[in-house]
Amino acid sequence: DTAVSQTPKYLVTQMGNDKSIKCEQNLGHDTMYWYKQDSKKFLKIMFSYNNKELIINETVPNRFSPKSPDKAHLNLHINSLELGDSAVYFCASSPPGQGATNEKLFFGSGTQLSVL
Amino acid sequence: SQKIEQNSEALNIQEGKTATLTCNYTNYSPAYLQWYRQDPGRGPVFLLLIRENEKEKRKERLKVTFDTTLKQSLFHITASQPADSATYLCALDQAGNTPLVFGKGTRLSVIA
Numbered sequence: 302d303t304a305v306s307q308t309p310k311y312l313v314t315q316m317g318n319d320k321s322i323k324c325e326q327n328l329g330h331d332t333m334y335w336y337k338q339d340s341k342k343f344l345k346i347m348f349s350y351n352n353k354e355l356i357i358n359e360t361v362p363n364r365f366s367p368k369s370p371d372k373a374h375l376n377l378h379i380n381s382l383e384l385g386d387s388a389v390y391f392c393a394s395s396p397p398g399q400g401a402t403n404e405k406l407f408f409g410s411g412t413q414l415s416v417l
Numbered sequence: 418s419q420k421i422e423q424n425s426e427a428l429n430i431q432e433g434k435t436a437t438l439t440c441n442y443t444n445y446s447p448a449y450l451q452w453y454r455q456d457p458g459r460g461p462v463f464l465l466l467i468r469e470n471e472k473e474k475r476k477e478r479l480k481v482t483f484d485t486t487l488k489q490s491l492f493h494i495t496a497s498q499p500a501d502s503a504t505y506l507c508a509l510d511q512a513g514n515t516p517l518v519f520g521k522g523t524r525l526s527v528i529a
Contacts, residue, residue, distance in 0.1 A: 305460075334516075344461070344506065346516035357516050391460050405451065406517065408460030 304328050307392045307409035314382055315417055322377045322412045324392030332356070333375040334393040334406065335367060344391070350375050382416045389413050419444040421520040423507060429526045430497055438492040438523045440507035448512035450483050450490050455504045455522065464505075465492075497527045 307324040314320055326333065334357075335347040349357035353369045364380045375392060392409040424439035440450070448469050453461035467474045467483045467490070474481045480493040494501050504522040511518075 342504070342521055344519040346518075349516060359516065393460070405463035405466060406453075406461070408462070410458070410460050 305392055305394055305407050305409040307390075307412055309412060310410065311413050311415075313415045313417065316382055316384060318382050319378070319380045320382060320414070321379070322390055322392075322414075324375050324377070324409060326373055326392075326394040326407070328394055328396070328407060330394035330396050330407070331372055332395045332397075333369065333372070334395070335375065335377050336391040336393060336408075338389045338391060338411070340388070347390075348375075348377075379414075382414075384416050387414055387416045419518075421445070421507065421509060421518060423505075423520040423523045425523055426521070427524045427526065429528060432497060432499060432527055432529045434497055436494040436497045436501070436525055436527070438505050438507075438525065440490040440492065440520055442488050442509055445488075445509050445518070446511060447509035449510040450481075451508040451510065451517065452479075452481055452490075452492050453506045453508060453519075455506060461506055461519075494525075497525075499527045499529050502526050 305326045332351045334349045336344050337347055338344045346359050347361045348367045350369045352372050366378045369375045389411045391411050393406040395404045395406050420443040422441045430436050451466045452464045455461040465474055465481045467481050469485050478495045482491045504524045506522040507520045508517045
């Protein structure tokens with residue numbers, strides 16, 4: 302009964318490959334996010350979707366393409382992987398706000414991507 | 418430029434003492450401030466949210482203060498336990514359609 306689940310947990314791949322990370326939430330939330338945590342541990346927003354519609358795209362390269370088939374799923378596809386893409390990617394979701402824009406975020410356990 | 422600074426990368430304290438973590442920000446106007454806990458290999462877990470018009474918020478052994486004049490939030494864990502050892506992240510919410518902005522975190526170690 303995991304709230305926000307993402308797969309795979311680990312992803313090791315070669316430069317130039319294309320890979321996808323899947324995320325699903327069973328909390329009934331409308332808003333989902335992708336965050337990237339680099340080796341310096343900074344957690345940075347990449348994308349935000351509200352009810353399948355893109356809300357935020359934080360100047361992420363076009364090689365990254367999120368896809369939301371329904372409001373419970375937000376997948377991340379990455380083309381032509383580069384060494385600098387190595388990081389931990391977190392999916393998150395949040396309930397409708399009651400004043401705070403984002404309310405609290407519920408995070409998945411992360412996908413550690415290593416590009417060799 | 419905009420900055421969020423959490424006082425130190427690592428903080429070691431004795432079990433039973435109060436841990437105080439600091440979050441300072443520059444050139445942001447957050448309407449809300451959140452604190453999260455992150456354990457190794459896991460995603461952050463929400464702990465507390467405090468609004469700009471609230472001075473203090475408490476939850477069990479946790480207390481958060483928010484001073485918009487000093488542009489600072491303090492996060493306290495009283496009667497700390499080894500199980501409190503983790504990285505604690507502050508996050509600013511400027512309201513509007515802007516994303517949460519996270520600090521780098523402080524790694525707290527509570528020594529028995």
